[in-house]
Amino acid sequence: xxxxxxxxxxxxxxxxxxxxxxxxxxxxxxxxxxxxxxxxxxxxxxxxxxxxxxxxxxxxxxxxxxxxxxxxxxxxxxxxxxxxxxxxxxxxxxxxxxxxxxxxxxxxxxxxxxxxxxxxxxxxxxxxxxxxxxxxxxxxxxxxxxxxxxxxxxxxxxxxxxxxxxxxxxxxxxxxxxxxxxxxxxxxxxxxxxxxxxxxxxxxxxxxxxxxxxxxxxxxxxxxxxxxxxxxxxx
Amino acid sequence: xxxxxxxxxxxxxxxxxxxxxxxxxxxxxxxxxxxxxxxxxxxxxxxxxxxxxxxxxxxxxxxxxxxxxxxxxxxxxxxxxxxxxxxxxxxxxxxxxxxxxxxxxxxxxxxxxxxxxxxxxxxxxxxxxxxxxxxxxxxxxxxxxxxxxxxxxxxxxxxxxxxxxxxxxxxxxxxxxxxxxxxxxxxxxxxxx
Numbered sequence: 001x002x003x004x005x006x007x008x009x010x011x012x013x014x015x016x017x018x019x020x021x022x023x024x025x026x027x028x029x030x031x032x033x034x035x036x037x038x039x040x041x042x043x044x045x046x047x048x049x050x051x052x053x054x055x056x057x058x059x060x061x062x063x064x065x066x067x068x069x070x071x072x073x074x075x076x077x078x079x080x081x082x083x084x085x086x087x088x089x090x091x092x093x094x095x096x097x098x099x100x101x102x103x104x105x106x107x108x109x110x111x112x113x114x115x116x117x118x119x120x121x122x123x124x125x126x127x128x129x130x131x132x133x134x135x136x137x138x139x140x141x142x143x144x145x146x147x148x149x150x151x152x153x154x155x156x157x158x159x160x161x162x163x164x165x166x167x168x169x170x171x172x173x174x175x176x177x178x179x180x181x182x183x184x185x186x187x188x189x190x191x192x193x194x195x196x197x198x199x200x201x202x203x204x205x206x207x208x209x210x211x212x213x214x215x216x217x218x219x220x221x222x223x224x225x226x227x228x229x230x231x232x233x234x235x
Numbered sequence: 236x237x238x239x240x241x242x243x244x245x246x247x248x249x250x251x252x253x254x255x256x257x258x259x260x261x262x263x264x265x266x267x268x269x270x271x272x273x274x275x276x277x278x279x280x281x282x283x284x285x286x287x288x289x290x291x292x293x294x295x296x297x298x299x300x301x302x303x304x305x306x307x308x309x310x311x312x313x314x315x316x317x318x319x320x321x322x323x324x325x326x327x328x329x330x331x332x333x334x335x336x337x338x339x340x341x342x343x344x345x346x347x348x349x350x351x352x353x354x355x356x357x358x359x360x361x362x363x364x365x366x367x368x369x370x371x372x373x374x375x376x377x378x379x380x381x382x383x384x385x386x387x388x389x390x391x392x393x394x395x396x397x398x399x400x401x402x403x404x405x406x407x408x409x410x411x412x413x414x415x416x417x418x419x420x421x422x423x424x425x426x427x428x
Contacts, residue, residue, distance in 0.1 A: 006276045017394065024392035036320040040280025046287045053289055054276055057296055061275065064297065065268045068304075072262070 006037060008054035011044055140165075144228035148186060152217045160216055167233060168204030178233040180209035183226050190218035198228060205233055242269035251315050258307055267307065271300055274316065278323045285327035299326050364422065371421035379414030382407050 006027075013019035014027060031038040044050050140162045143154070150157035181198040192213050197206040209231040219227065242265050245251045251270060258266040271278075278299055282292035299322060312318045372380055378400075385396045386407075396407050 005273055006280075008276055011276060011280075021392045021395055022390065024394060025386070025390050028386075028393055036277050036281070036316060039284050039320075039324075040277040043280035043283030043285075043287075043292070046283050047289050050276075050279075053293065054279060057275060057279060057293055058272065060293070060297055061268060061271065061300065064300065065264050068264045072264075 006040065008051040011041075011054070012049075012051040014041075015044060015050065139232060139234065141232060142230045144181060144230055148222045148225070148227050149220050150217050151190060151220050157217055161212055161231065164215075165212055165231070165233075166208055168208055173205075173233070176234060178205055179230050180205050180233070181228055181230045182209050182213050183228045184213065185224070185226055186219045186221035190220065192216070192219065192227075208233075242266050244269050244273050248315075252313075255307060255312060255315065262308070264304065267300075267303055270315065271303060274319055278319065281320070281323045282327055285324075285331060291330075295323075295326060295330065299323055302326065364426070367422055367425040368418065371418050371425070374421060375414055375417055378402065378406075379410045379417065382410040383414040383418070386411055 010019065010023070010027070014024060019027075027037075027041075031041055047053060140158050152160075180200060182195055183198045184192040184195040187193045195210045195214055197210065200206060212231065213229060241263075242254060242257070243250075245254055251273075254266045254270045257263065258270075275296060279292055279296050282295035282299075283289070286292050286295065299319075302322060303319075306322070310318075372383060375383065381400055382396055382402070385391045385399060386393075391399070393404050393407055396402070397404050400407070402410070
């Protein structure tokens with residue numbers, strides 16, 4: 001007989017006196033060799049209903065294990081949840097970046113639109129006169145919108161402005177260049193009417209810009225839309 | 236209330252080692268539970284011995300289980316039963332110490348059950364030793380002779396010995412213990428010849 005571990009029934013019976021004497025003897029002999037067993041048997045003399053207590057204990061143990069397993073499951077789900085959280089975190093960052101980028105793109109496109117037109121017009125001007133130096137036009141003046149053109153052509157127009165522009169004195173702007181954008185419409189005869197300054201104050205520069213366009217060459221109006229011309233005053 | 240048992244209660248030491256390895260690897264407490272269930276009556280009994288109180292002992296059993304959960308992750312345990320015994324005893328002693336009460340255990344009680352130094356394994360003796368054994372038994376004091384004979388030779392339980400001899404059960408245990416010691420001395424003397 002080896003290692004018959006103590007179970008609650010045996011204990012109950014042993015202390016009841018209902019255990020088979022042979023088994024009792026076996027148990028006692030085992031206790032002589034086994035300190036653990038002898039201690040335990042000694043302990044049982046202090047209780048009345050060991051079997052009942054032991055079954056309560058078994059239930060407690062089972063409950064305890066259930067709790068641990070439940071918490072463990074919560075933890076393991078958490079590790080899945082972590083990966084979900086990480087993924088959604090990445091998506092949020094992506095979305096935020098996209099929004100951010102979108103926010104920047106529109107002004108860029110606007111800018112693109114704006115810069116295209118004068119270049120477009122200048123390109124036309126270049127085509128019209130092959131030796132045209134585009135940069136010199138842009139320095140002096142730029143057409144910002146509309147496809148209407150000066151009757152004499154842009155090159156001549158720019159030349160006109162260069163020759164006739166009168167810089168107001170004293171120079172009152174800090175940067176190298178001051179731009180005045182003048183918006184106007186074309187009358188039946190092709191002359192600029194309804195001139196107004198789009199940017200900036202109504203100062204000497206604005207008046208000069210208006211003057212020079214008003215007295216300048218006539219325009220070939222493509223559509224009845226407003227023309228904008230930017231005059232650059234350089235120091 | 237039965238729940239689906241993933242792990243069976245271990246039968247052999249190999250089974251126990253298997254469960255321990257399982258727990259270390261998977262951290263699955265059910266493995267520990269199966270192992271603990273086997274020894275829970277013993278742990279409970281030991282707690283009872285020290286605390287002498289049912290509620291405290293039940294708490295003790297559960298607390299010791301908690302200790303298992305952490306310790307078995309770290310330690311390598313080859314003999315689970317004796318390790319668990321030491322753990323349980325230490326827990327009980329610590330608990331008593333922190334409670335500030337000192338239980339005075341009668342020396343006689345301890346001496347009787349756990350005299351490990353006098354380990355007389357009768358089954359291993361050879362023929363001539365058996366003969367000298369018989370002679371030595373004859374030489375024992377009467378009470379010791381009676382108790383030894385009844386317990387070991389006739390394989391009677393303490394209760395039966397008490398009934399037959401009229402001795403108090405603790406006295407029976409005492410006689411058996413002292414008898415064993417004397418026999419050992421006697422047999423050693425005769426084999427020394």
